[in-house]
Amino acid sequence: GENVEQHPSTLSVQEGDSAVIKCTYSDSASNYFPWYKQELGKRPQLIIDIRSNVGEKKDQRIAVTLNKTAKHFSLHITETQPEDSAVYFCAASIIQAGTALIFGKGTTLSVSS
Amino acid sequence: EAQVTQNPRYLITVTGKKLTVTCSQNMNHEYMSWYRQDPGLGLRQIYYSMNVEVTDKGDVPEGYKVSRKEKRNFPLILESPSPNQTSLYFCASSFGLDEQFFGPGTRLTVL
Numbered sequence: 001g002e003n004v005e006q007h008p009s010t011l012s013v014q015e016g017d018s019a020v021i022k023c024t025y026s027d028s029a030s031n032y033f034p035w036y037k038q039e040l041g042k043r044p045q046l047i048i049d050i051r052s053n054v055g056e057k058k059d060q061r062i063a064v065t066l067n068k069t070a071k072h073f074s075l076h077i078t079e080t081q082p083e084d085s086a087v088y089f090c091a092a093s094i095i096q097a098g099t100a101l102i103f104g105k106g107t108t109l110s111v112s113s
Numbered sequence: 114e115a116q117v118t119q120n121p122r123y124l125i126t127v128t129g130k131k132l133t134v135t136c137s138q139n140m141n142h143e144y145m146s147w148y149r150q151d152p153g154l155g156l157r158q159i160y161y162s163m164n165v166e167v168t169d170k171g172d173v174p175e176g177y178k179v180s181r182k183e184k185r186n187f188p189l190i191l192e193s194p195s196p197n198q199t200s201l202y203f204c205a206s207s208f209g210l211d212e213q214f215f216g217p218g219t220r221l222t223v224l
Contacts, residue, residue: 001172006155032211043203043215044156089155095210100171101146105155 002027004092006104013080015113023090023104024072030092033073034101035064038087047088048075051095080111115140117216119204125222126194134189134219136204142214144207145187146171147179149200150218156203162187194223 003026013019025033034049050057050064050073057064061080066073077084087108093101117138126132138145146161148171158171162181176198178190187206191198199222205213 009153034212043217045215046212049211091156093210100158100161101210101213102158102172103148103156105153 002030002092002094002100002102004090004102004104006090006107008107009105010108010110012110012112015080015082015111017080019075019077019080019084019109019111021075021088021090021107021109022072023074023092024070025092025102026071027092027094028068028071029094032093032095033064033066034091035062035075036089036091036103038089038106040086044089077109080109082111082113085109085111115214117204117206117214119202119216119219121219122217123220125224127224128195129193132191132194132221134191134202134204134221136187136189136216137185138187138204138206138214139185140206140208140214141184142206142208143184144210144213145181146205146213147177147187147189148203148205149173149198150203151200159189159202194221196223199223 006023031052036044037047038044063076087106090104147159148156157173160179162168202219204216207213
């Protein structure tokens with residue numbers, strides 16, 4: 001089955017710096033890659049997702065890139081702000097097959113001002 | 114308001130005492146699932162359901178049961194809870210298999 005590895009497990013940056021979180025997946029058939037943000041004590045919420053027919057997607061300060069050949073995808077946050085501090089999870093699935101969404105173990109991002 | 118609700122939000126119980134955590138969504142989503150979240154292990158899927166009367170095992174189904182008799186409800190049943198089921202549980206729903214909307218979570222402690 002699918003396995004998703006996420007790195008780093010913790011990341012500390014200064015406000016205004018960029019942050020990059022990387023994930024690798026094992027199943028080459030996976031075609032949907034979402035990123036969820038979970039603030040302390042809250043539920044996970046989708047912040048951006050990408051499908052395998054797209055190499056990059058941007059939404060304001062966040063972007064996701066996908067390299068299908070290498071089977072990895074990354075979350076990029078530019079101009080980080082203290083409110084970006086949270087746990088970020090990547091995930092992978094095969095949408096058409098109805099397979100489970102497999103999550104990485106999460107990255108705790110701390111943005112200090 | 115579109116939402117996923119879970120009850121109870123907090124529960125402390127003892128080993129072996131059957132319990133049910135309810136999950137309900139008002140968005141007419143076909144797909145519903147249950148996850149458990151443990152420190153350092155991320156979110157692991159327990160069971161999911163593609164539609165009424167259709168359920169399937171996720172990554173960690175042992176010790177859990179689910180049912181999907183109505184589209185809006187997807188209860189999680191622990192027939193004989195054990196301490197290793199102490200965890201934070203999330204229910205989620207979606208139209209298809211893309212963006213999942215999570216409930217507020219249920220923190221379960223099994224003594």
